[in-house]
Every structure is written in C-alpha cells, then in structure tokens.
Amino acid sequence: MEQIFNKISEQLYNDLAEKEYLTLSLSGENSQFIRINNAKVRQTGIVNNVDLIFDFIFDNRNAKGSITLSGDYDNDFKKAQEELDRLRKEIVQLPEDPFIVLPKNTGSTKESKTAKGLTTDNAVDALLPVMAGVDLVGIWAAGKIFSGNSNSLGQKHWFETETFSLDFSLVNKDHKMVKGNFAGSDWDQAGYEKYIDSAKQKLEIMNKPPVKLKTGKYRTWFESKAVADFLTMFSWQGVSEASVRQGASAFIKMREEGEKLSPLFSLDEDFRPGLVPRFSEGGEVAPELISIIDKGELKNTLVSSRTAKEYNVGSNNASGNEVLRAPKMAIGNLTDADVLKELGTGLFLSNLHYLNWSDNIGGRITGLTRYACFWVENSEIVGPIETMRFDDTIYNLFGDELEAVGDNIQINPEVETYEGRQYGNITCPGMLVKSFELTL
Amino acid sequence: MTQHLQKLLNGIDVKADWVGLREVDERTTVRFIRDGNPQTNARAKTHGIMVEVLADGQFGYVGTNDMSSAGIQTAAEEAFKQAKMAAKYAVFAFTDQARPKTVGTYVSPHKQVFGNSAPGELNDLLVKGCKALKVSDKVISTNAFAQIVESKHGFVSTNGSDIFQDFLLVTFDLVATAQDGKNINTRSAGGLRGLSRQIGAELFEEEWILNKAVEIGEQADELTTAMECPTGDMDLVLAPDQMMLQIHESVGHALEIDRILGDERNYAGWSFVKLEDFGKLQYGSKLMNATYDPTYPGQFASFNFDDGGLKADKEYLIKEGILVRGLGGKESQIRSGVPGVANFRASSWNRAPIDRMGNINLEPGDSTFEEIISAVEKGVYMEANRSWSIDDYRNKFQFGCEYGKLIENGKLTKTVRNPNYRAISNPFWNKLAMVGNQDTFEMYGTPYCGKGEPNQAIRVGHASPVCLFKDIAVFGGA
Numbered sequence: 001m002e003q004i005f006n007k008i009s010e011q012l013y014n015d016l017a018e019k020e021y022l023t024l025s026l027s028g029e030n031s032q033f034i035r036i037n038n039a040k041v042r043q044t045g046i047v048n049n050v051d052l053i054f055d056f057i058f059d060n061r062n063a064k065g066s067i068t069l070s071g072d073y074d075n076d077f078k079k080a081q082e083e084l085d086r087l088r089k090e091i092v093q094l095p096e097d098p099f100i101v102l103p104k105n106t107g108s109t110k111e112s113k114t115a116k117g118l119t120t121d122n123a124v125d126a127l128l129p130v131m132a133g134v135d136l137v138g139i140w141a142a143g144k145i146f147s148g149n150s151n152s153l154g155q156k157h158w159f160e161t162e163t164f165s166l167d168f169s170l171v172n173k174d175h176k177m178v179k180g181n182f183a184g185s186d187w188d189q190a191g192y193e194k195y196i197d198s199a200k201q202k203l204e205i206m207n208k209p210p211v212k213l214k215t216g217k218y219r220t221w222f223e224s225k226a227v228a229d230f231l232t233m234f235s236w237q238g239v240s241e242a243s244v245r246q247g248a249s250a251f252i253k254m255r256e257e258g259e260k261l262s263p264l265f266s267l268d269e270d271f272r273p274g275l276v277p278r279f280s281e282g283g284e285v286a287p288e289l290i291s292i293i294d295k296g297e298l299k300n301t302l303v304s305s306r307t308a309k310e311y312n313v314g315s316n317n318a319s320g321n322e323v324l325r326a327p328k329m330a331i332g333n334l335t336d337a338d339v340l341k342e343l344g345t346g347l348f349l350s351n352l353h354y355l356n357w358s359d360n361i362g363g364r365i366t367g368l369t370r371y372a373c374f375w376v377e378n379s380e381i382v383g384p385i386e387t388m389r390f391d392d393t394i395y396n397l398f399g400d401e402l403e404a405v406g407d408n409i410q411i412n413p414e415v416e417t418y419e420g421r422q423y424g425n426i427t428c429p430g431m432l433v434k435s436f437e438l439t440l
Numbered sequence: 441m442t443q444h445l446q447k448l449l450n451g452i453d454v455k456a457d458w459v460g461l462r463e464v465d466e467r468t469t470v471r472f473i474r475d476g477n478p479q480t481n482a483r484a485k486t487h488g489i490m491v492e493v494l495a496d497g498q499f500g501y502v503g504t505n506d507m508s509s510a511g512i513q514t515a516a517e518e519a520f521k522q523a524k525m526a527a528k529y530a531v532f533a534f535t536d537q538a539r540p541k542t543v544g545t546y547v548s549p550h551k552q553v554f555g556n557s558a559p560g561e562l563n564d565l566l567v568k569g570c571k572a573l574k575v576s577d578k579v580i581s582t583n584a585f586a587q588i589v590e591s592k593h594g595f596v597s598t599n600g601s602d603i604f605q606d607f608l609l610v611t612f613d614l615v616a617t618a619q620d621g622k623n624i625n626t627r628s629a630g631g632l633r634g635l636s637r638q639i640g641a642e643l644f645e646e647e648w649i650l651n652k653a654v655e656i657g658e659q660a661d662e663l664t665t666a667m668e669c670p671t672g673d674m675d676l677v678l679a680p681d682q683m684m685l686q687i688h689e690s691v692g693h694a695l696e697i698d699r700i701l702g703d704e705r706n707y708a709g710w711s712f713v714k715l716e717d718f719g720k721l722q723y724g725s726k727l728m729n730a731t732y733d734p735t736y737p738g739q740f741a742s743f744n745f746d747d748g749g750l751k752a753d754k755e756y757l758i759k760e761g762i763l764v765r766g767l768g769g770k771e772s773q774i775r776s777g778v779p780g781v782a783n784f785r786a787s788s789w790n791r792a793p794i795d796r797m798g799n800i801n802l803e804p805g806d807s808t809f810e811e812i813i814s815a816v817e818k819g820v821y822m823e824a825n826r827s828w829s830i831d832d833y834r835n836k837f838q839f840g841c842e843y844g845k846l847i848e849n850g851k852l853t854k855t856v857r858n859p860n861y862r863a864i865s866n867p868f869w870n871k872l873a874m875v876g877n878q879d880t881f882e883m884y885g886t887p888y889c890g891k892g893e894p895n896q897a898i899r900v901g902h903a904s905p906v907c908l909f910k911d912i913a914v915f916g917g918a
Contacts, residue, residue: 033894034526037703041526045501046518047790047894049488064482068505075508083485090481093560095567097478120518124525138706139893167893169706177705246474246581247617247624257622353709356829358840359858359917361624366838368831370709389829389836389862417894440836440862440913 001028001050002158004073005148008052008080013152015084021057022084023103025281026050026069026148029420032120034140036168039131046120046143049420052080055282056087057103060096063087101305103151106285111274115162115185117142127166130193134200138168138180145421149283157285159277161185161423166192167415169371170199176206176384179225179351179371183413202372208383211375213438215388219346220436221339221376224410228426229352230365230397231267231327237360239292240322241301245311250363250394254298259395261296262402266330268292269302276326276423280304284317286325296399329428332405340379342404342432348374348381358391366391366439389440397433406430441545441604442594448489448512449596454520458494458536460597461512462747463487464789469588471559473566475581481559488789491515495523497533503790531775536599538771539749546605546744549737550640553608554588558641562586565644572653573616578661580624583615584653586644587887589899593747601749609740609899610643611636611887616657620664625857626826627660627842630681633825636740636885636899659843662855669844669859669916675819675873676861676912677812680882682841683904685825687800688889690865691723691730692900694834695757696891697768697776698795708891709832712866713763718778721763724869729803730758732767732781733903740885740901741798745782748793752782757800761870768795787896794892799885799901805875812874812908814850820914821845821852822859830865838862858917868909876905 005026016022028050035043050069056062065083069076118126120143127140142164149157165183180199182192222230233250243249253259269290271278278285284305291299302322308315319325334342353370368389375382393399406429414424445461452459465487472480488505493516500523502515527533569584589609596602612635615628629635629652637643678686698704699711713721723730734742734752744752748770757765768776769784772795785796813821827840844859845852863871885901 031894035703035893037531037701037705040531041498041529042531042703043499043501043792043794044522044526045503045792046522047503049503049505049790051484051486053484062478062481064480066482066484066486068485068487070506070508070511072506072508086483090483090559093563094481095478095563099477121521121525124529128529135702137702141894167706171702171705175710179706247619248581248626252624353832354829356827358827358829358838358860360827362917364917366827366829368829368836370832387831387833387836389831389838391838418890418897421894440838440864 001071001146002148004069004071004076007073008077009150011077012080012084016152019058021103021152023055023151023283025053027053027420029143029145031141031143031421032123034123034127036140037137039128039134039136041124053281054083054087056091057100058091060100061091061094062097062100063091063094099306099310101309103153103283105153105155108156109279110158112158112160113162113185116187117162117164117185118187126189130196135171136168137171138166140166141417141421145423147277149279151283155283157277157279157283165413165415170203172203172206177371178202178206181413181415205381206372206384210386211383212386213375213388215438215440217435217437219343219434221343221348221430221432223350223430224428225412226349226352227329227428227431228412229355231329231426231428233355233357233365235323237357239302239324241303241313242307242322244301248360250357250360251298251301252361253363253395261293261395261398263295264332264402264405265296265398266294268328269324269326270328271326275425280317280319282320286317290316325424327426331407331409331429334404334406334432336406336408339406339430340376343376344379345377347385347436348376363394364391365394388438390437391439392437396435401433401435402431403434404432442596442602445594445596448509449598451509452513452516454493454516456493456495456520458539458598459516460492460539460595462490462492462789463594464591466589466591466788471562471566471586473563473570473584476567476570478563481563486788490789491519493519493523494534494536495520496527498523498527498530499534500526501792534771534774538774539597539599539601540770541600542745542749542751543602544744548606548608548638550608552641554641562644565646565649569614569649569653572650573614573657575654575657576661578618578620578664579616579657580619581617585613587611595747595749597749603745603749605743605745608638608640609636610639612643614653614656616660618660618664623664625660625663627656627663628824629656630824630884632888633685633886634681634884636887637883638738638740638742663843663857666855666857669820669856669914671915673911674914675816675847676909676914677816677819677821677847678907679821679823680880680904680906681824681884682822683802683907684884684902685828685839687730687802687902687904688797688900689828689830690834690837690868692767692797692800694865695767696795697766697772697778697780700766701772701775704891707893712833712835715776715778717763718766719764722761722870723758723763723866724761725872726761727805727872727875728758728761728869729756731756731801731803732783733799733801734782736799736801736903739799739883739903740899746784747786748784750782750784755781767797769793785898787898791894791896796891796898797889797900801902802904804878804881804905806877807874808877809880809906812876812906813847813852815874815908816847817849819847820856820859821847835864837865859914860916861912861914863912871909871911872907873910874908876907880906
C-alpha cells in the first residue's frame with residue numbers, strides 16, 4: 001500500500017497548478033477481530049480498510065476530502081483524481097481562511113515494524129482453549145496498521161506496525177469482574193497462557209463478600225489503569241491550547257488563575273519509545289519530548305500550527321485536535337509492596353468507567369468504579385466494593401490531595417477502534433490520594 | 441439499485457450455508473465556522489462491502505473496499521474460513537433464520553437536495569450564524585456547525601433478500617461561550633446530542649437559524665451572571681433536549697438484549713435488566729410509555745429494514761410502566777427467546793451488526809407545560825445536555841445541563857448555571873409524575889452512540905415531551 005500511496009501522491013502533485021497545495025495522508029488496517037463471550041466466539045471477521053485523506057489549499061482557502069482505496073492502482077488513482085477535481089470545484093466557493101497554514105518540507109521519515117504474530121488462520125485455536133472453565137468476555141484485535149503522509153513540497157512519512165491485543169474481562173458467579181489486556185507484537189503462546197492463568201487467580205479475590213460503601217470522602221489508591229482513565233480526560237477540553245483560548249478547558253484555572261497541581265505530579269508528551277508516529281495528519285513532526293506539567297506547574301499546552309497562527313503563539317506541532325498522543329506521567333517513590341501499607345484504610349481502585357466533565361471549567365470529573373475495586377482496612381483487602389459514583393476535581397486529585405505516586409510505571413495500550421485500530425498508549429504509575437469523593 | 445450486488449453475489453463460489461453482501465456508500469460533509477472564520481470544510485467518503493458467510497452455525501465476515509469480483513470472492517473465502525474455524529467454539533449455532541428474506545426500499549423524507557452551490561451558501565449562512573451568536577462582548581467564542589450525511593445501503597443474500605435504503609441525514613448546531621471574569625458558560629442548540637434528523641436543505645432556513653443564534657447568544661450571556669444551581673432533593677422538570685439523553689442512557693442501552701446476554705460486558709457493560717424481567721418489571725410509573733419507532737417521519741434513525749434484513753415496525757418497549765419488549769434483533773431474539781425489534785445495525789460496511797438503539801421515544805401524555813410547572817413548589821427546569829455518565833449496569837447516572845431555571849411556587853423564576861442531577865435508573869423512572877402533551881413533544885438525535893467491540897458509533901433518535909420527576913438529587917458546579 002505504501003507504493004500505491006507514493007505513486008498516487010507523485011502523480012497528483014505533478015498535476016497541481018500554481019498556488020495549489022496538497023497534503024495527502026493515508027490511514028489503513030488489515031485487522032482480525034474476534035469477539036468473545038463466555039469464553040466462546042460471538043462474532044469473527046476481518047476488516048481491510050484504507051482511507052486516503054486530502055487537505056487541499058488554494059488562494060487562502062482550504063477544503064478537505066477522503067476516499068477509500070481498494071489496492072488496485074488504476075482504480076484508486078482514478079478515484080483520487082476525481083476527488084481532487086471535486087475539491088478544486090468546491091474550494092473557490094469557500095470563504096478565505098485567515099489562519100491557513102501552508103505545508104512545508106521539513107524532511108521525511110519511515111518506520112516499518114514487522115512482527116511474528118498469530119495468523120488469522122490459527123488465532124482461534126491459539127486463544128480459546130486456555131479460556132476454558134472461566135467466563136471470559138472480550139475482543140481480539142490484531143494485524144497491520146499503517147499511516148502515510150506526504151505533501152506537494154516533497155515531504156514524505158510512513159509508519160507501519162503489526163500488533164495484537166486481547167482486551168478482556170473475567171467474570172465470577174456473582175458478576176464481579178477483573179480486567180486484563182494481553183498486547184504486544186510478537187506472539188508468545190506460553191506467555192499468553194500464563195497471563196490468562198494469572199488473571200484467573202486475580203478473579204478469586206473477587207469471590208470475597210462485597211462491601212457496600214456510603215457516600216463520602218475516602219483515602220484512595222488508584223492503579224495505573226485508573227490514573228490513565230483520568231489522564232485520558234486531559235485530551236478532551238484540557239491540554240489543547242485552542243480549548244484554553246476558547247473558554248472550554250479545565251486547564252484555564254492553571255493558565256489564568258495561577259492554580260497549581262501537586263509538585264508530585266509531572267506529565268510529558270514523550271515520543272521517544274517510538275510506539276506512535278511523531279508526524280500528525282498535517283505531516284508536522286512533534287518534538288520527541290514536551291513537558292506538559294512539571295512538578296505541578298503547567299509548562300506547555302499542545303499547540304497546532306493553526307492555533308499558533310491564530311493566537312500568535314509558538315507551535316509544538318500538535319495534531320489538529322491538540323490531543324495527547326504519547327502521554328507519560330513521571331513516577332514517584334511508592335513501591336508496589338508498600339501500597340497497601342501506605343493506604344491503610346480506604347479504597348483500592350483498579351479501573352474507572354464512563355468519565356465525563358461534570359464541570360469542565362471547574363476541572364470536576366464524574367465517573368464510576370469498575371472491575372477490581374476493593375475496600376481495604378488496616379492494609380488488608382476486605383472485599384470488592386459495590387459500584388460507586390465519584391465526582392471530584394483534577395485540582396484535588398492531582399493537586400492538594402495527592403500524597404504519593406507509585407514507582408512502577410505501566411503501559412496502558414489504546415484499545416478503542418471507532419476509527420479503526422489505533423496506535424498509542426498512556427504510560428503512568430498508580431497514585432495515592434488523601435481524599436476522593438464518592439457521591440452515589 | 442442493487443443489481444451490481446446481485447451480480448457479485450451470484451459470482452461467489454463458497455460452500456457456505458448462507459452468504460450476504462452489505463454495501464455502504466457514504467459521504468459525510470462537515471461545514472464548521474468558528475468566530476466567523478472557516479474551521480472545516482470536509483467531505484469524507486467511505487465505500488465498501490461486508491461479505492458475511494454462515495457455515496456450521498457460525499457467521500464469519502470480511503469487510504473490504506476491494507469491490508471487484510475477484511476481491512469479493514477472496515473476501516467470501518476468507519469469511520468462510522473464519523466461520524469454519526470459530527464454529528467449534530460458537531456462542532450459538534445459527535441458521536439462516538437469523539437473516540430473514542426481505543425485499544424493499546427506503547428513502548429519507550426531504551424536500552430540497554443539497555445542490556452544487558451549497559458549499560458557498562452554507563458557509564455564508566454559518567458565518568451569519570456566528571455573527572448573530574455574538575450578542576455582546578461577553579461572548580468570547582461562537583461556533584456554527586452543519587454535517588450532512590448521504591448514505592446508500594444495499595443488502596442482498598442467497599436466501600433472497602434485496603434491500604436498498606437511501607438516507608439523507610443532517611446535524612446542525614450553534615454554540616456561544618460567554619465569560620464574565622472567572623465565570624465561563626457555554627450554551628448551544630444541543631450540540632451533537634441535539635438537532636439531528638433526516639431532512640434536506642430545507643433545514644437551513646435563514647430566519648429561523650439567525651433567531652435561534654440570538655437566543656443562544658443571549659442565554660450564554662445570561663448564564664455568566666446567573667446563580668449557581670441549588671443543591672438538594674427537589675422536583676426536576678426536564679426539557680425534551682435533555683430527555684433525549686435520559687431516555688438514551690437509562691432506557692435504551694439498558695434494554696439492549698445483547699448487553700443483557702453479556703456480549704458487551706468488556707466494554708459498555710451489562711444491564712440491571714434481566715431476561716426474566718420482560719413482561720414483569722415495573723420499569724417506571726404508569727405514565728411511562730416508551731417505544732421503538734423506526735417509522736417516525738424524519739427522525740434520525742428511521743428506516744424500513746435493519747442490517748440483518750428484518751422489517752422495522754413501531755413497538756412498545758415499556759407500556760404503562762411495565763417492561764414488555766427488548767431491543768434485540770433476530771440473532772438476539774433467537775438466543776434469548778425474548779421479543780425484540782428490528783435493531784440489528786452496523787455503523788458501516790466495516791463492522792458487523794449488533795443490537796443498537798434506533799429511535800427510542802417517550803410517548804406524549806396529557807399535561808401542558810404550564811400545568812407541569814404550576815405543579816412544582818420547589819424545583820429546577822433543565823435544558824440541553826452537557827455532561828453524561830452512567831455505570832456499567834445502567835443504574836447510577838449523573839447528568840448535567842447547559843441551562844436551568846428555578847421553579848418556585850409553580851412559577852419559573854431565576855436562571856441557574858451548572859444544573860446537574862443524579863439518581864438510579866429504575867427508581868428514577870418510577871418518580872415520573874407528569875408527562876407533557878403533544879405540544880411539548882420534540883425530536884432530537886445524535887450521530888454518535890458508541891458501543892460494541894470493535895467499536896461502532898451509530899446514529900440514534902429520541903423524541904420526548906417535557907417530563908416532571910419528583911424528589912431528585914439536584915446540584916451545581918465545582
């Protein structure tokens with residue numbers, strides 16, 4: 001597909017007229033999806049999808065388009081030509097854009113990672129047998145994902161990787177669940193079976209009698225995945241410079257009112273592990289490392305070139321929607337072995353569910369506990385808690401109430417597949433807070 | 441309209457028990473103006489075919505955008521292989537009864553098509569909308585947004601189904617954010633959980649849009665000096681543009697039979713509703729009548745057939761408060777034995793159908809808006825959803841709205857900002873005390889209801905009258 005992308009790109013760029021600029025990006029996947037319920041196959045199939053996205057500029061006007069590619073060059077090139085012609089007809093009708101950013105040639109990159117994964121023919125037989133005897137529900141998603149980007153000034157990027165993920169829940173007879181995710185690039189059958197066996201053992205602790213809690217404030221340990229759930233919210237009306245400028249960000253208090261978070265909390269945008277492409281859909285390459293929060297102080301928001309031009313600030317080549325693509329939270333010094341001891345009495349929360357801003361400008365988030373969430377007394381797990389709703393602010397949780405940060409950093413892979421399988425992860429440790437408000 | 445699909449189907453050579461081809465050819469056009477300047481003018485086109493094959497009781501699928509004869513044959517062979525390999529581990533052994541033979545068509549109701557001059561005209565109108573939203577210097581940001589989806593769906597199968605459905609779907613929004621010191625508030629025409637319907641270019645009527653923009657701008661401005669929503673247990677009156685979200689989260693998702701069967705437990709969750717509850721559970725008060733209505737003209741998720749080929753009809757889900765029917769397509773009906781509806785739907789050609797909401801509506805009652813307000817001694821009236829969250833069993837929810845009004849001694853009084861409420865679904869619906877009449881009934885929808893693994897965002901519609909709930913926990917902002 002890379003060759004077809006390059007060939008279409010070259011052909012279309014050669015045909016451009018004066019004052020016409022074109023950026024093409026490609027997004028594709030060859031994915032196998034196996035949906036599992038009760039350790040059996042509910043649905044199984046394969047998706048082969050490639051989208052070619054056009055970003056066309058002419059006379060200070062901008063129009064975008066996209067088409068699907070079949071893999072047959074002649075057919076695909078014809079469709080691409082038709083789309084460019086359509087954009088040419090439309091663009092002259094559009095108003096001028098005062099904040100338009102012309103493409104640049106800042107160099108080219110290519111990363112291609114192959115892996116020894118399960119084939120689509122042997123996945124079912126490799127995955128299912130070890131699930132026997134337990135109620136497992138989840139999704140196997142595996143195969144190649146690839147992205148390309150090029151522009152009419154000669155810049156060219158390609159990123160391709162092969163990954164797998166079994167994202168699952170184990171359920172006991174009382175409907176209590178633990179969450180697991182076995183993900184990677186090279187398949188390791190023994191490692192997989194060991195992981196499932198370990199998850200089965202974790203489920204046993206959920207057999208303890210459930211604890212019903214009252215609403216109120218609780219001392220709480222959040223496991224890495226629960227912290228990642230909070231950090232996900234930073235990409236939605238949080239870290240975006242445009243969102244700050246347009247009155248829609250929970251970070252406005254930090255920018256305009258000098259609010260600070262805890263000195264124990266630092267967050268970077270860190271592309272150095274190379275798990276996600278550094279180039280954005282516009283072809284701009286982000287710095288390897290950007291400090292977002294440093295010891296509680298807001299250092300940088302994410303700024304796209306367009307936002308930079310509109311508000312006359314520096315760009316850090318963020319994506320157009322200014323979301324975190326490679327977030328990494330700094331570790332602290334609380335060891336796993338000391339977590340229960342330092343928690344003493346309170347909540348041990350492995351996962352959270354359905355987070356949303358309940359007061360975006362105030363930085364208040366509501367959501368629920370889910371999966372392996374326990375009540376702990378005198379540093380001993382008493383039992384799983386009934387589902388509870390919380391409503392609390394990032395200024396409490398990552399600010400005054402933050403007592404300690406774990407020293408064990410974990411990678412929480414992106415498992416959402418709305419627009420196809422995604423790159424990326426949230427890398428973070430767990431954290432201990434003095435107070436976390438449960439409301440229902 | 442499906443001759444080419446029939447030809448592709450006839451050319452497939454696999455030893456399957458059943459084969460179906462489902463083609464989606466969809467163009468999504470977005471026009472977005474912010475602060476009077478163009479932010480997005482984009483058209484995304486997606487076109488592909490899902491080849492679905494039944495072998496040994498298991499369906500296997502391949503979604504492909506290689507729609508040549510050779511490409512479809514390869515996809516069918518691969519789908520066949522996937523089905524055969526999975527059959528020995530199948531959740532359920534299906535027959536082709538899960539894909540009934542159906543023939544027919546559907547076209548979205550519309551008066552005007554979007555012509556060649558539409559891009560320029562629509563941009564001009566949205567620019568005017570932004571200007572009208574900026575009613576004062578307090579308004580710091582304005583948005584005007586239109587999304588037009590033209591989607592053609594074909595479905596043919598080896599047991600004789602031949603369906604073509606042609607959809608025209610429009611989503612429109614206006615947004616104003618106003619600031620007074622530290623107080624920042626946003627008011628919209630409902631956002632992406634608001635004005636979505638099947639309609640043509642006639643939706644973009646200038647006078648209506650500009651009047652609406654001024655109203656939204658003025659309310660955003662008004663919210664900057666409004667009092668914080670009070671905290672306490674009190675009566676709650678919800679406008680139809682919040683009822684849509686209330687119905688969606690605490691009725692629609694809870695009644696999806698595939699959730700109740702456990703398919704969704706790793707993602708969206710389970711349900712407090714059990715299979716044995718159908719026909720028995722007092723879901724809400726006797727005033728509650730909820731329907732699945734794919735026949736409602738112009739509603740966002742109206743259609744004649746679901747993606748499994750089942751004919752779509754209006755059905756009561758909850759009648760006089762009693763749960764009578766679930767949201768389950770043919771596969772779920774076969775698996776569960778519970779009566780369902782035609783709601784086996786896929787977001788596109790690259791996703792397999794699952795149980796989805798369509799149009800889930802609350803039928804009107806007989807109270808006027810004035811009668812509802814005058815029945816409240818102390819309460820809050822809330823409009824337009826801005827925050828939503830509910831647990832994985834669809835029990836404990838918390839919703840926030842953009843705009844509220846105090847109700848004191850039977851009258852709407854002061855405006856309140858940051859109005860929120862929380863409750864548990866089943867007791868909440870049993871506190872339904874008054875249901876507005878047809879005059880209070882309004883229709884909304886959203887293009888983005890998320891569910892499924894792999895994930896799917898699908899279009900749903902919700903229509904409702906104004907409703908009164910007694911003694912609900914209400915509260916304000918941070």
